[in-house]
Structure formats: C-alpha cells, structure tokens
Amino acid sequence: MSDTAATAISRRAPAKLNLSLHVTGKRADGYHELDGLIAFADVSDTITAEPAETLSLTVGGPFAEALDAGAESNLVLRAARALAEHAGVSAGAALHLDKQLPVAAGLGGGSADAAATLRALIALWGVRIESRELHDLALALGADVPMCLFGRPAFVSGIGDTVTPLDGLPPAPVVLVNPGVAVPTPAVFRAHKRAFSSAPPVWRMPPSGVRELAARLSAQRNDLTTAAETVAPAIGEVLDALRSAPGCHVARMSGSGATCFGIFANTASAETAAHTLAAARPAWWVRSGRLQG
Structure with missing residues (x-):
C-alpha cells in the first residue's frame, strides 16, 4: 500500500433511482425493511481526490450551498476518515465535490458521494481491501452506501444491504x-x-x-x-x-x-x-x- 499518489483521481456519483420501492416491515432498531429495484442514471455528482498532507473538502456546483463541507456529519468526510482508519493510511487528501444533484431529493446523493469517495481514495492511496470489508465499512456509513458502491442495477432488500445484481x-x-x-x-x-x-x-x-x-x-x-x-x-x-x-x-x-x-x-x-x-x-x-x- 502506498500513502501517496502523483495525480488527482475523479469518480462519478450517479443518481440512484428506486424503480420500485416496497416497505415490507420495521425492525426493532427502527430501520424499515425494504424491497425493490434500483438503477443508476448517467446524471451525477463528481468527487475528485488529490494528494495532500491533511484531509479537506471543498464543494462546488449548483447545490453547494445546501451542504456544510466542514460538518462532522458530512458523509464524504466520514467515508474518507473511515477508510483511512481501517486501512491505516497516514496520508491526507484534498477532496472536491461537484454537487450537481439536489440535496434530500430521493436520489441517494449523499450515499453516492460517500461511495465515490471510497472508490477515489482507494485508488489515490493504493488501498487493498477485501470486498466484504469494504461492504461492511460502507454499511456503517449508511444503509444506501453499499448499493451505491455496487453502482449497478440490482434488487435490494433488508435495509438496503442485501443486493442481488440484475x-x-x-x-x-x-x-x-x-x-x-x-x-x-x-x-x-x-x-x-x-x-x-x-x-x-x-x-x-x-x-x-x-x-x-x-x-x-x-x-x-x-x-x-x-x-x-x-x-x-x-x-x-x-x-x-x-x-x-x-x-x-x-x-x-x-x-x-x-x-x-x-x-x-x-x-x-x-x-x-x-x-x-x-x-x-x-x-x-x-x-x-x-x-x-
């Protein structure tokens, strides 16, 4: 594993569409059980990661003002910190989110941004991580992050964590x-x-x-x-x-x-x-x- 890289890495965060969505139950922890078909459209945000000594995030695009780039709850920063901690990475990254998708819009935007951040930083930092580990790390960030990380049409069930490709x-x-x-x-x-x-x-x-x-x-x-x-x-x-x-x-x-x-x-x-x-x-x-x- 390398803590540095020479060039910037960009990854798209496509809009997630629930082509169907059925609410099938509610768990004791408050999460709802869901079942449906998801797909992704070629309309997206974009995450760019560049080498840096520390971790930072800037946001641009038409929906930038709807996000607080410095908030501890920001899902992009949470994803970056979680990956760095899991992989033992000491390097930072200058992250930029081009926010083209509306916020709180039913498009999985925050989850898609987090998934794109994981993909970009895995490439930037040269991280080697097993698919099961990556799935668990993504799920800890939010129920929609694993399906956005998968990024292909699929049937989903459970709280969104069970993904069957279509x-x-x-x-x-x-x-x-x-x-x-x-x-x-x-x-x-x-x-x-x-x-x-x-x-x-x-x-x-x-x-x-x-x-x-x-x-x-x-x-x-x-x-x-x-x-x-x-x-x-x-x-x-x-x-x-x-x-x-x-x-x-x-x-x-x-x-x-x-x-x-x-x-x-x-x-x-x-x-x-x-x-x-x-x-x-x-x-x-x-x-x-x-x-x-």
Missing part, C-alpha cells in the same frame, strides 16, 4: 424532475400510514426492452409516494406533468422524494419532455439521461 437492464431514456423542495426521509417515514407490503417476486429474466421494463414496473409501486405527497404536495404536480408528456411509459417518485422520474420510449421524446418541462417550470430541476446497465 444484468441486462435496458438503457432506458429517463427524465428526472425535482420541484425544488427538500424532503427529509424521516418525515416521510413518519407520515407513512399504509400497511406493510409483501415483497414482489424477483424477475427471472431482465426485460427485453424499454416497453417491457415499463410494463413490469407498472405492476409495482413506490409505497412512500402518498406519504411524501403529504410532506411535499408538489410531488403530485411533477408526477402529473411527467405522465402527460408524450412518450412517457411510466412515471414514479424515487426513494422518499421529491425527485420523480419518467421512463420514455426513446431519447428524442425524453429530451423534448425535459426541454418542455424546464421551460414551463423554470424553478424545477429537470435533467434527461439514460439508465446505466
């Missing part, structure tokens, strides 16, 4: 929309009054294309949608706008909100919808992209 997910065109409202996850779970769901069966085969993917997702749901709409009614407006856009096969809220996504028939219809929504609602954050296979 190969062959079609690179479906998507439009992501956030109405500019931060929705804290604890508030949504407090508002969740529905009975717990039964876990749907895991697909034996991946969908053959975008239309089949949308059809399968239409038979599932996000159990937190109603609760999130009580916290942020604008979520309903976003879903209505996406569903009425030409070419949208299915629209759903991601995670605990407030970001919603639509899966579109093709790239042209997704880009047109994104342009139309951004023009009609300039206060909304709107991006088009594709799911990563």
